Amino acid sequence: MIDPELRQLYQEVILDHGRSPRNCGKPDQFTCEAQGNNPMCGDRLTVYIDLADDGSIREAAFEGRGCAISMASASMMTEMLKGKSRAEAEALFRSFQALCTSDAAEAEDGADVDALERLQVLAGVRAFPVRVKCATLPWHTMQAAVSGQGGQEVTTEL
């Protein structure tokens, strides 16, 4: 018998993204990148973003190794970012962060509601506080990349 909270954490969508992550690997073309590091478990990832002239995200990709949660989160994130403006990407990030930590989270204005709905599958981390970082590290790293802080490694231990 598997604990229901564990089932909630490891939903089929997450296992699928974890097993075969989308947009995984260093792309030929990108305009900014950043490294993320979770020193607690040794997981590292790099997020690559290709920004269009108008500042919107043309393509997003990542490479790295990590747990099922971090891989699924990175994979889903790269799918959702395409075509979003920086403001939209950051609004989605903040709404996702709230979703990972609070039962009563509400979407921020400007956040893509459909994308947030899909990200609900990661809300299971709420029952596992130490795993929240696994879900949010790719997003923190994305933010560092698009805001030009790629030279500085993003770490979960501040």
Add this chain to the structure above:
Amino acid sequence: MEGTAAVNLAPGDNSTAALDVERVRRDFPILQETVYDRPLVYFDNAASVQKPRQVIEAMSEAYETYYANVHRGVHHMSQRSTEVFEAGREKVARFLNAPSPDQIVLTRGTTESINLVAASYGRAFLEEGDEVILSVMEHHSNIVPWQLLRDELGIVIKVAPIDDQANFLLDDFAELLSPRTKLVAITHISNALGTVVPIEAVVRLAHEAGAVVLVDGAQAVAHMEIDVQALDVDFYAFSSHKLYGPTGIGGLYGKAELLERMPPYQGGGEMIDVVTFEKTTYKEPPHRFEAGTPAIVEGIGLGAAIDYVSALGRETIAAHESGLTEYAGERLSSVEGLKLHSRAKERASIMAFEMAGAHPHDIGTIVDRAGVAIRAGHHCAQPVMERFGVSATARASFGLYNTREEIDVLVDALGRVKEIFG
């Protein structure tokens, strides 16, 4: 502490004593706790072990009945505190078979002990181009202090390898030794793999090359008999919290002739003889290296922990843990897709493994829901992870209170991992 040893003599055999694990478990209040409504199965002993009531009570008694600062007051409570605290140092000396308690410096733990040797002995006796040999299995605490010294002095760090089964390669180590080798800093038992390093042979070879040897005994003290004179080590570092004692205290054994030649580590009260603004003279070892008020009650707790472990008998504990390790090796090997990294011929009760398709972090979360506490990550030994081409491993490590039934619980919980990640 007398009379609390949970040792049973096997019927009809007066020479071998088996650990009465059920009785021992009653000494550890935390083992009565449940996690997610399951009995706690504590397999994170290589990180820190749980504390017996005897240690907790000795510390409470100190605070409640005779606490005061040590080495200072003429008053009754200070004298009593000093006596019990210094008795702790004497217990450490006997426990390691050190010739004298004056050769035991009380520190905050293994990390501080190693930093003390690097900062004091290292700065005084090493110079540019001198070589320090470590092993690839070192904990970060036995790597970084030497890198700091390298940045300061220009010493050279060399790294002794292991094979794919995690065996320490003595011949390869011997080849690293040169006339420029001044110090070997090496673990006794690897915290990430459980490999036992043949310290006697390492020391003999190092001494032939003219190098001194510092041993990181953080893992070893709880699992095996340590005789610093028989091993002929120059320095031996350990922590109380891995020896069933409190955090915040540990020790450094040093050969007398080395400690006497070493300059102070930190300045402050306790370590001085006479202070004037023109000149200050320092105490003899070990107090020369103990600036400031020590962790008094923790030192008393360490003494109680040593009493506890000694009463059970380290051979008895080692035999119990060796049985658990063998059983765990068999059971874990039977789990489909599980790869055991801890496969050295000489190993202690630390089992590092991975599972196909499941990241160690996910394994840790899933078994936790079954009440089983294991470590998942790099175990503060990232070079070991690199050696095996992984970013992390899962690690189950056993202590004197663990049982075979608990290993069965772990193996069953690993079945849940298969079920989810199948």
